[in-house]
Amino acid sequence: MFIEPNLETVLPLLEKLNSTTKPSWGALTAQGMVEHLTDSVNLANGNASFSQLLIPEDKVESMQRFLQSDKEMMRNIEVPFAPKERVLRHDELELAVDELVDAWMQFEEHFEGSPSKTENHPFYGQLNFEQWLALHKKHLTHHFKQFGLI
8 A cells, every 4th residue: 555645645644753753664763754755855856966877777667667566665775865874954853844845845846837847866767747756655655654654
């Protein structure tokens, strides 16, 4: 089961999270996870750039097919663009959630009127709005399961 990638679904789930919520796996804190999600949304909305691919170009098509599959992201996966040790940007979890909401609204505005526009992801290549939604669906589900929110 994947959650729907929209604020109406995400925000009530995030309300279950508090600064002491422990993950079932991995090293992220609750706030670190929210800030990590924001980093991903900022890639999608063009506010953070990652111009190079970290996989061979001939693998992009299969990685993009994965986004459309019913397969979940692997637990404990490590990616070079998401540091293990995070320096938190905010003093409290609520501010991190506010930043995620702002980034999400910018994401929707970024693609409004041009859903075929693309932004680069280091593992999935150039993604349009629908492909980013598919990635966010998997990514949100992955981390919300990690923290017992779903």
